[in-house]
Amino acid sequence: MFDAISDRFSAIFDKFRYGGKLSEDNIREGLRDVRRALLEADVNVEVVRSFLDKVTAKSVGEEVLQGVQPGQQVVQIVHDELIALMGEPDTEIPFAKHPPTVILMAGLQGSGKTTSCAKLAKLLVEQGKRPFLVAADLQRPAAVDQLKVLGGQIGVPVYHQPGVKASDLCAQAIAAATADNRDVVILDTAGRLHVDDELMNEVAEIHRRAKPHQTYLVIDAMTGQDAVTSAKAFNDRLPLDAVIFTKLDGDARGGAVVSLRAIIGKPIKFVGTGEKLDALTPFFPDRMARRILGMGDILSFVEKARGAVDEEEAKALEEKIKKNKFDLGDFQQQLEMIGKMGSLKDLLGLIPGVGAKFKNLSVDESVFKRYRAIISSMTGGERTRPDLVDMSRRRRIANGSGTSTNDVQGLLKHFATMQKMMGRFGDMQELAAKLPDQEQLTPEQLANPGQFMPNPNKIFNRKEDNEALKRYRAERNRLKKAKKKQRR
Secondary structure, three states: OOHHHHHHHHHHHHHHHHOOOOOHHHHHHHHHHHHHHHHHOOOOHHHHHHHHHHHHHHHOOHHHHOOOOHHHHHHHHHHHHHHHHHOOOOOOOOOOOOOOEEEEEEEOOOOOHHHHHHHHHHHHHHOOOOEEEEEEOOOOOOHHHHHHHHHHHHOOOEEOOOOOOHHHHHHHHHHHHHHOOOOEEEEEEOOOOOOOHHHHHHHHHHHHHHOOOEEEEEEEHHHOHHHHHHHHHHHHHOOOOEEEEEOOOOOOOOHHHHHHHHHHOOOEEEEEOOOOOOOEEEOOHHHHHHHHOOOOOHHHHHHHHHHHOOHHHHHHHHHHHHOOOOOHHHHHHHHHHHHHHOOHHHHHHOOOOOOOOOOOOOOOOHHHHHHHHHHHOOOHHHHHOHHHOOHHHHHHHHHHHOOOHHHHHHHHHHHHHHHHHHHHHHHHHHHHHOOOOHHHOOHHHHHOHHHOOOOHHHHHHOHHHHHHHHHHHHHHHHHHHHHHHHHO
16 A cells, blocks of 8 residues: 555655755755655645645754754654644544434445445444444345345344335334444445436435434545545535545555545544455544655554454463473464454565565465465374374375365474574573572672573574573483482
8 A cells, every 4th residue: 555655755755864064955856756756646626736835834944954854844844734734533423312323324336335334333333333234235136145244144134124214214214223323324325336316315305214324424535536426426416524534455555545634524433444354444543644654554453453353362371481381382372363453565565674685585375274274174193293203194284174185294494494493592591590599699790691591582582592502401301300409
């Protein structure tokens, strides 16, 4: 997402930071590059002009040029103004005092509206709500069936009555939701291939009958400035409350996301970042600005990690690693956690300074699925003792998992390497525990900590220090034997 514009901004910012002494002329030249980058990303021309006027007014002046880091200040001004352009975050849904809260979803056909209804319902379920989906898209073939399938996947009921007009259907659905003690009703309305009077009249009639508390417009980010044009047309005819952008995981240039708030004055509430039903996230302008400018988004990375990792399981795993008891069952658990977090390449893109280095990385993420299938085909004993897996067992595991014996062998080699590294980690933990407390150290030792504190990098990387680690283990074993003799 936003790879092209991020690359452009990274190059522009490098000129500001490292291109020598800044002057008013080269600041203006750099800002012309910013203008071209925004236009190429399909940002509205008027929006770009207004944005650059504000940035130029703040960047070109004695206060910036005579500052300690003028280049960094210009970068910060661009960053802050981009956030201001996209507005304050508005991620909360205002729920009605007397349920159910009715949410009307509108948009053009193909924007991902029906899928977004299900994604929003799943998000609400995770917040402890009891949503109710209404299949009121009577124009697109299979739209009703699609919503029923998606509703079944997330355990949310879907209301539909064949042969009933859309506005009547929505009114009946709200009454049914009230009787069932549902607290949120999501109306999936019909879309068209383009904005027309028939579409607007139908949606307006549904709005009049259903009296929704919130009306969201679903927009495909891939459509560029056409998205802004259709949003403006909807906003002129329908009282919109917010926008949901979909398909931001695709080859979106990002211009519509940047332009929309300035054009129609409505906030972006959620963005769709994948096909899975959990790929709907709140929109934060500051995080989006950092991603557009190639600065990463570490907060989103941390949130994804927290959502995927169970704290108790993480603590149990840490204890296993310390005791060198990490087995293939634990490895399978870790692979499942990675799968929950999404695409590995997308995750790297969230980390500042890392995404750009790996943007051309071709990651075969199917290997994670293969590994999980292979481990699932093993017995409990084989997971605990991978060394038991001989050729006959490899054939059985490969047949059971739909893989080859080479795949099984590749997993075992990969895991053996991991175990070796984790074994060293456990020894390092024990070694660290034997270090003296600060109160026990002499002034000479404090002045030269290298006398008693080994460098872990050397232990892992250099042959002579690996030998030292072996000597340490041998000495540890000798002391244990000596203690046993004393007890006897």
